[in-house]
Amino acid sequence: MLCPSCGKEVEESDALCPFCGSALSLPKPPSDESLTSSGVVVPPLTPHKQPRRSRKAIASLVLGLFPFIFVTVLGVLAFVFEVRIPSDSPFLSIFWIMPVTGLLAVIFGHQARGSIRRSTGRLPGRGIAVAGLTLGCLVLLASLFVVIVNLQGSRIVGDGFSPVGRLRTINTAAIIYAEKYNRGFPLTLAVLAPPKPESSNPSAEPSEKAAGLIDQVLASGVSCFGGCYRFSYIAGPVDSNGKVSTYTIHADPIEHRAKSKTHYFTDQTGVIRQEEDREAYASSPPIWEDRR
Numbered sequence: 001m002l003c004p005s006c007g008k009e010v011e012e013s014d015a016l017c018p019f020c021g022s023a024l025s026l027p028k029p030p031s032d033e034s035l036t037s038s039g040v041v042v043p044p045l046t047p048h049k050q051p052r053r054s055r056k057a058i059a060s061l062v063l064g065l066f067p068f069i070f071v072t073v074l075g076v077l078a079f080v081f082e083v084r085i086p087s088d089s090p091f092l093s094i095f096w097i098m099p100v101t102g103l104l105a106v107i108f109g110h111q112a113r114g115s116i117r118r119s120t121g122r123l124p125g126r127g128i129a130v131a132g133l134t135l136g137c138l139v140l141l142a143s144l145f146v147v148i149v150n151l152q153g154s155r156i157v158g159d160g161f162s163p164v165g166r167l168r169t170i171n172t173a174a175i176i177y178a179e180k181y182n183r184g185f186p187l188t189l190a191v192l193a194p195p196k197p198e199s200s201n202p203s204a205e206p207s208e209k210a211a212g213l214i215d216q217v218l219a220s221g222v223s224c225f226g227g228c229y230r231f232s233y234i235a236g237p238v239d240s241n242g243k244v245s246t247y248t249i250h251a252d253p254i255e256h257r258a259k260s261k262t263h264y265f266t267d268q269t270g271v272i273r274q275e276e277d278r279e280a281y282a283s284s285p286p287i288w289e290d291r292r
Contacts, residue, residue, distance in 0.1 A: 066101050
């Protein structure tokens with residue numbers, strides 16, 4: 001064969017021309033598969049790489065799901081394993097992060113939808129972005145409702161859940177107890193609690209030992225509705241007829257849990273008195289609602 005560069009005869013097995021050093025290998029003719037009907041060479045196809053979904057859409061969905069997963073876990077712990085988390089537990093402070101996660105879910109979801117729309121189909125993940133945006137809006141609405149409830153306090157849940165309302169509840173229950181059982185006022189708050197059902201008697205009826213006139217929480221002497229307070233009930237002496245004709249109740253804020261420093265006092269007269277930053281007694285000034 002002849003060298004295409006210098007024209008001198010060379011061996012067919014030579015890769016380079018021994019005279020001029022040029023390459024002797026010729027390009028392989030294109031295969032039939034790489035030719036179109038018109039004879040144009042078509043480059044070999046490369047495998048198509050699937051584009052990744054929008055990262056902001058994924059972030060929006062994760063942030064929107066987080067509050068629901070957290071609440072579900074707490075519900076399972078409370079219902080199945082009977083785990084009770086105190087209301088002042090630092091673990092519950094994570095609830096205040098939920099508005100932030102909801103807002104971020106809305107922002108990322110909105111931005112992801114815009115990016116996907118501008119990509120004209122090249123960037124997938126529209127459904128994920130819509131789901132994250134929707135969940136974020138739901139979290140923000142739920143957080144707004146919780147904030148309104150906390151700000152309104154007793155206006156929404158009723159005055160009966162405030163310390164003053166709870167004292168009035170005890171006063172009313174004590175009067176009903178004295179009239180119903182003819183034993184005078186109760187000896188303790190515990191006897192005003194609902195009766196506990198037993199396996200032998202699931203529908204226990206109220207009695208003088210469990211009158212069912214106040215809820216179990218208030219009967220324990222501690223209530224955190226409208227502020228955490230300890231209610232100390234002290235019955236008076238038993239007279240010759242076996243009746244209790246007097247009692248006193250002190251309602252004092254629990255220092256590390258209460259938001260208020262107001263102390264309250266009441267007795268069988270039904271008048272509720274208060275003091276600021278110190279314990280209230282029978283000589284303390286009555287609250288405004290009891291002034292006639």
